Amino acid sequence: MDHDLKATVEFHGRIIKAPDDELLSADTVQIPPPRKAQIHPTFGCQVCGEGFTEICGRTASGLAVCMDCFKKLTERNAWPERV
Numbered sequence: 001m002d003h004d005l006k007a008t009v010e011f012h013g014r015i016i017k018a019p020d021d022e023l024l025s026a027d028t029v030q031i032p033p034p035r036k037a038q039i040h041p042t043f044g045c046q047v048c049g050e051g052f053t054e055i056c057g058r059t060a061s062g063l064a065v066c067m068d069c070f071k072k073l074t075e076r077n078a079w080p081e082r083v
């Protein structure tokens with residue numbers, strides 16, 4: 001067995017046989033709570049009717065649309081008739 005392999009096997013053996021308190025520690029920590037989530041109003045997409053939050057929508061040709069409809073419309077460059 002070459003020296004590196006022998007050293008690796010011995011190292012792994014020490015880890016496997018070591019008592020838990022030598023390998024692990026657990027302490028209580030103080031972590032501030034995360035901020036409260038922002039609540040945004042929900043709108044209905046004027047193309048498909050799907051609900052979306054204010055920040056997830058887009059406007060195009062005067063219509064408020066969901067992201068999926070926005071992507072489809074902009075990919076095809078085909079806008080629906082105004083409602």
Ligand SMILES: [Zn+2]
Binds near residue numbers: 045047050065067
């Ligand atoms: Zn939509």
